[in-house]
Amino acid sequence: MTMNKSKQSRNRPIHKPLVLWTHVNTNNFFGNLGNIRFDYTTENPNGMMQKGLKTEVSEELKRMILKEWAWLIGTDKVVVAITNLGDAFFSDKSGWIYWLDTGSGELEKVADSLGDFDEYLADPETSDVWLLSNLLNDLEAAGIHCQEHEVYSPKHHPLIGGEYKADNFYCIDALEHFSLSSSIHFQIKDLPDGTPIQFTISR
Structure with a gap:
């Protein structure tokens, strides 16, 4: 199979190494990062009610992310929502x-406030890039429904x-x-x- 150097993630190119195998060893991979503490909270007055956006995220998942x-x-942020x-x-x-795009491994500032974020989500083109609304509709139409603790992830x-x-996505624990x-992104x-790189699983 011929692999291109630049791959498309949503509507923008990814410039990353060619990954030949994507099996990784995650055992204690981030064990030395230490504890992260926050002494402030954020609140969204508008509720961010949007299909494809999960605002009720468990504390365990927030800490892990x-x-x-x-x-x-960095260590100065709090989780607002996941998709x-x-x-x-x-x-x-x-x-x-x-916005953390886990497909491309990129972090991008997308709004100056939660209020602005809500307004941007109301724009169909923006929400489709961030939430992949069309893909989500296709997954639901195909009968692929994730449990509350799961997200869609690429095969x-x-x-x-x-x-x-x-057909390239399945449900996996968040x-x-x-x-x-x-x-994957840390190692490359x-x-x-x-x-050309190779990841292997250690069991």
Whole structure:
């Protein structure tokens, strides 16, 4: 199979190494990151009621996401919501909102406040990029329904040509999804484009 250096994630290209095998060893991979503490909270007055967005996230999952992705997002953020397709949104002390795209392994500031974030979500084009609304509709139409503790995750990662189509996604525990996706991106973050690499599972 011919692999292209640049892969498409939603509507933007990913420039990452070529991943030939995406099995990873996540055992204690982030055990030395330490504890993360927060002494402030964020509140959304508008409720962020949006299909594909989970705002009621367990404390266990919040702590795990913050710990596993601290290498990218830093230690100054709180989880605002996650998406059904396994991405996350954060807020910091300034109230800014950030989007973690677990497919491309990128963090992007997307709004100056939760109020602005709500307004942007009301725009169909923006919400489809962030929440993959069309893909979510296709998954539901195909009868693929996740449990409350699960998210949709790709069978074949976008880094190796996996497409954002319903037949490439399955339901997986959200804890496992965020841990696995973080481990993949952490291990390849400093490699140049086109580097052939191999991940193996240790049992």
